[in-house]
Amino acid sequence: MAAPVTLTFLGGLGEIGRNCAALECEGRIVLLDCGQLFPDDLPGVDAVLPDFNWLLERADRLEACLVTHAHEDHIGGLPYLLRHVEVPIYGSPFTLGMVSGKLKSAGIRLPEMVALGDHDRRRVGPFDCEFLPVTHSTPSGLMTLFGTPQGLILHSSDFKLDPTPVDGRVTDLPRLRELSADPGIRLLLADSTNADSAGSSTSESSIGPVLRGVFDDNEGRRLIIGAFSSHVHRIQQIADAALATHRTLVVLGPSMVRNVTLARELGLLRVSDKMIATADGIDDLDPARTCVVCTGSQGEPRAALAQMAQGRHRNLTVGEGDTIVFSSHPIPGNEAAISRLHNALARRGARLVHSGQLGVHTTGHGKREELRELHDAADPELFIPVHGEYAHLVAHHELALERGMRPERVVRCTDGDQIRLTDHGLEPVGRVSDEYVMVDERGQALGEDLVDERRALSGEGFVLVRVVVDGKRGRLAESPFIESRGWVDADERGKWHAEVAAAVRDAVEAALGDGERDPAELARRARRATGKLVSSRTGRRPSLVPVVEVR
Numbered sequence: 001m002a003a004p005v006t007l008t009f010l011g012g013l014g015e016i017g018r019n020c021a022a023l024e025c026e027g028r029i030v031l032l033d034c035g036q037l038f039p040d041d042l043p044g045v046d047a048v049l050p051d052f053n054w055l056l057e058r059a060d061r062l063e064a065c066l067v068t069h070a071h072e073d074h075i076g077g078l079p080y081l082l083r084h085v086e087v088p089i090y091g092s093p094f095t096l097g098m099v100s101g102k103l104k105s106a107g108i109r110l111p112e113m114v115a116l117g118d119h120d121r122r123r124v125g126p127f128d129c130e131f132l133p134v135t136h137s138t139p140s141g142l143m144t145l146f147g148t149p150q151g152l153i154l155h156s157s158d159f160k161l162d163p164t165p166v167d168g169r170v171t172d173l174p175r176l177r178e179l180s181a182d183p184g185i186r187l188l189l190a191d192s193t194n195a196d197s198a199g200s201s202t203s204e205s206s207i208g209p210v211l212r213g214v215f216d217d218n219e220g221r222r223l224i225i226g227a228f229s230s231h232v233h234r235i236q237q238i239a240d241a242a243l244a245t246h247r248t249l250v251v252l253g254p255s256m257v258r259n260v261t262l263a264r265e266l267g268l269l270r271v272s273d274k275m276i277a278t279a280d281g282i283d284d285l286d287p288a289r290t291c292v293v294c295t296g297s298q299g300e301p302r303a304a305l306a307q308m309a310q311g312r313h314r315n316l317t318v319g320e321g322d323t324i325v326f327s328s329h330p331i332p333g334n335e336a337a338i339s340r341l342h343n344a345l346a347r348r349g350a351r352l353v354h355s356g357q358l359g360v361h362t363t364g365h366g367k368r369e370e371l372r373e374l375h376d377a378a379d380p381e382l383f384i385p386v387h388g389e390y391a392h393l394v395a396h397h398e399l400a401l402e403r404g405m406r407p408e409r410v411v412r413c414t415d416g417d418q419i420r421l422t423d424h425g426l427e428p429v430g431r432v433s434d435e436y437v438m439v440d441e442r443g444q445a446l447g448e449d450l451v452d453e454r455r456a457l458s459g460e461g462f463v464l465v466r467v468v469v470d471g472k473r474g475r476l477a478e479s480p481f482i483e484s485r486g487w488v489d490a491d492e493r494g495k496w497h498a499e500v501a502a503a504v505r506d507a508v509e510a511a512l513g514d515g516e517r518d519p520a521e522l523a524r525r526a527r528r529a530t531g532k533l534v535s536s537r538t539g540r541r542p543s544l545v546p547v548v549e550v551r
């Protein structure tokens, strides 16, 4: 019997975000990605992380963290994990550069960084790994083949099969075919993000001519293009169109500046010094000869585009001479913020171009035909769909069955599942926590109750009731004091507060008359009286905060 390999899925199976899995063999653990999830409408929550407790309890056995590519849903959890444990990080130079930037800005000492090149073979923890190039919407992504006592485990990373990528670095399917012929691929873990989309994705390089068309149509106008700062190939195509139309490229926003600098240093982005400018020089440039590339196309409130929309950007005022291009699709959940942004920019007179009108964006994730091609190349014995919302995982599962995999060879896992690969196949082991760990801007954890409280406060406000009781005489020492926020209109507060005060006075006096002196019980009575009045008279359910003091 060969040693089994245990996989623990800490996140990313059932949501797009916080991708994180542990591979364990003979007591040694390698972490595969460590991402965060962007919180959707959680008040004061900056990031949602996997629950690292299971991992931290085994920190002495954690030997490496492998990061497949530079997206936040794969590296965004590292600053939080590395506060508690030091572990070497393996990844491509670009991915490691992005990780270093994040760790430095979080004030965390850099651990050992091990750079991986395409086709490298290297021992990582207990595994003999091989790394293959893969195309995606950020450069230098790596597929990983884990050589284990149970055979090869292939992790696809986020991928599409782009036959004509901007850098010419195609996904290495030939090597997969070779390995699948000999020695064979035992288990495939593959990206499910677009498993419910038919056909194939459009090549990234097809965006260039569309962008060029936008440049031609907007001659004489300033161009402002919003894109993801990690999407180096998109930025390359924007830069190429700028060069061809004799525009200077202005790089705006801290993350855009940081990533462009990193990509140029690594030779991944080719823009000459002559044609690039920073925000400070923008006033000296002819707007008709300027192309601004910036962040904020997802409606992020602190990013450059949002500041422009509010007329608060330090270097740039948007007006009628501007054309603003949104070179990205709305990520689900961001639609409302993006539409507000469109409206605010249009109000300033700007002309808008977005992916709904023109092909100025393509996805970084393979659609069904591409997934099928990967499955055909790898031809795995076993398959677990990963990276996706639950419906994506189901769609990918079905695709594998359609391809002819026997049902017992496809296993659907979700966050928190632990599964073991043995000589006999995949068998479930148990469950670990799949809880959403929410942290604020300072990296401090926020409990679920705390976030619920904040949500309740932001929804219906609060009513505070303070009662002082003269314990000896068994009566109120003074009139109940009422304060509220977010419950009723400010000019009606006085009237409502008086009603609440009267109801609370009656309830507390009745209790005192029955001989009740316990502050906790008196507070319960005050709360009940307040709640009854508040809901019956206004139909609202603010948070109630009764405070009773017995003197």
Ligand SMILES: [Zn+2]
Binding pocket: 069, 071, 136, 158, 364
């Ligand atoms: Zn990605």
Ligand SMILES: [Zn+2]
Binding pocket: 019, 071, 073, 074, 158, 387
């Ligand atoms: Zn991802």
